[in-house]
Amino acid sequence: MDVVMLSRLQFAVAVFFHFIFVPLTLGLSVLIAVMQTIYYRTGNETYKRMAKFWGKLFLINFTLGVVTGITLEFQFGTNWSRYSEYVGDIFGSLLAIEATLAFFLESTFLAVWVFGWERVSKKMHLFAIWAVAFASNLSGLWIILANGWMQNPVGYVIRNNRAELDNFFTVLSNPYAWGQFFHNLAASWMLAGFFVLGISAWHLLRRNEEDFFNRSFRLAAGFTLVLALLVAVQGHNHGNTVAKLQPAKLAAMESHWETQKSAPMYLLAVPNESAEGNAIQAFGIPGVLSLLAFNDPSAEVKGLKDFPKEDRPPVLLTFLNFRLMVGLGTLFPLLAGAAFLFRNRLQDKQWLLKALPWAIPLPYLAIMAGWAVAEIGRQPWIVYGMMRTTDAVSPVPASSVAVSLLAFGAVYTLLGVLDIYLLRKYARKGPAA
Template identity: 65%
Template sequence: MDVIMLSRLQFAVAVFFHFIFVPLTLGLSLLIALMETRYVMTGDEAWRKHAKFWGKLFLINFTLGVVTGITLEFQFGTNWSRYSEYVGDIFGSLLAIEATVAFFLESTFLAVWHFGWNRVGKKMHLLSIWLVVIAGNLSALWIILANGFMQNPLGYVIRNGRAELDNFLAVVTNPYAWGMYAHTLISAWLLSCFFVLGVSSWHLLRKSHVEFFRRSFRMAAPIALILSLALALSGDIQGKNVAELQPAKLAAMEAHWETSSNVGFPMLLVPDEANETNSMEGLTIPGLMSWIAYGDSNAEIKGLKDFPKEDRPPVTPVFWSFRIMVALGVIFIVLAASAWLQRKREMPCRGLMTTLVWSIPLPYITIALGWLVAEVGRQPWIVYNLMRTSDAVSPVPADNVMFSLIAFIVVYGVLGLLDIFLLRKYACKGPEGMEA
């Protein structure tokens, strides 16, 4: 493999491993804040116990997530130096704000929250966890804004042979970035709800700490239903952004080869990228793809054949990742609705609870597939229609990148297994084991 592919693989490994930790951090902090809010408002000690139990799991995930995130920004200097040189004036400013403002705010008040039980007042302690929530979600915002510039570059001028910041307001109001941000946050919050539902179901199946986990189940179920529906809506909005701003990505997502109007949505097809066609195409709903993309069933959708081959994204991985992601999204709605309907029962259906336990990994897989669609679907551009990925890589030997790639896989693999081990260990102990 050449240095370009190896550098892409290394960054993909770093990002995907880091994103094992990020969504649970974003969503679980919000649920903990809601639990502690109920404790402060009602004085019910059970909610304090809930906040401490789920808070310990949050801290494990947050700590390991920080470790995996440190190396990401360094890769822009080691593996993508030409990219950093070309757009660093814009990209670097966004990452600097994230690191020096949002991340340090989150870390500081997380320490206040963790060490402040019985040391600061209830309201101050509650404020600290809400500031963790706000700072964590702000941290995600600045990173998504940086990625949004790569997807839809705005607010720059070409000067001195590089892209320089010209309009900061245009960068931070990028509609593509805000669509990504909404979709990312909602998916992270939903992942955390399914994590709580899955862990609660595991204990309920074993009749362990029944009252405690019944309460957690009842709290998470309606939030999961609302978020699963909101996720579908945000996905539709972002899909329309893709249609308007990245038509080649849309065509790859749908394996659409010929430019046409009133485009139907085939329920079943297999893309044949080599022959620029599809096979096994059947059960097509007339006009649905045009309506989904543009809100008009007669709208024209540009086909992949109208783009030069060197400007087309890889069709097969983008198409299947998108289809599987959407299918899993439908499953989440069904599971969340089922949990909501059974939340007031003394003991929800065993089949549902078993499914929820085994469904804990599914939101992680769905988020990974969504990022694969977003990033691979942008290729061959590292900054859409501005800079090619092949022009952004550092001039380093491929052997060096191969060595660091193997090292990343080994180290991140250990950290990933450690996170799973610790979360499983302390989640299975329950609240009494956690207090001890």
């Protein structure tokens, strides 16, 4: 394998592994902050125990999120140095601002929260968890402003053989970035909701600490339902942005080859990239792709054939990941709806209590698939329309990257297994421990 492919694989390993831990951090911090606010307001000790129990799981998850995040910061320099040099003026600033504004706040106040139960005032302690929730989501905003700039570069000029900042405000108000941010934010919070629902359901099925887990469940049920709906709505909106700004990605998402008006959506399609078409396509509904992409059933949707071959993303992977994401995204409101509907008579709905723990991995899968669409669908560009991934890689020997890729594979597998084992152990143990 060449150095480009190895570096891409390594980045994929690093970023997907990192993103196992991020969404739970974003959403669970908010839920814990809500629990603790209820405790602060009512003095009800159950909510304090809830904040502590869910907080323990939060921390086991958080640590790996932090350390795997440092990997990403390193990767841009170690493996994508041509990219870093070319766009650092803009991209680097967004990362530096993320660290300065968000990471300090997050890590410092998390320490206050963890070690401060008896050492700071109740009010300050409540503030600490809200600061953690705010800061982790703020860091999400800055990193997506950075990723959004790779997807839709704005506010720059090419000068001195690199992309230089021209208008900071334009970079900050990038519509692609904001669309992606809200879609990702809603998905992350929803994932945390399903996490709480699933673990609560597991205990309720065994009638452990029923009051504790009923309260946890009810708190999460409405939250999860609202977010599952928002993910879908915002996903549709963001799809419109992609259709406008990244037509090649949209065409790959749908495996749509011929430019046409009133483009149909095929319920069943099997892309065949070498033949520039679909090996199988069936159950087409006329105008639906046009409608979904542009909110107009007669709109013209550009097909892949209208893009030079060297400018097309890998179709099959983009297409399959998109279908996986959308399929799961359709299931989530139904599942969350059932949880919300039956939240007060859960013991009558054993099937729901049995199903929800198994649903915990599904939002993870959907979010990974979504990021795969965003990143694979952007290829062959590292910065859409501006810089190709092949021009971005560091001048390092392929053997170095092969060795580091193996090391990442080994270390991450080990840590991932241990972390999931510990999460499972402490989730099952319940709040009594």
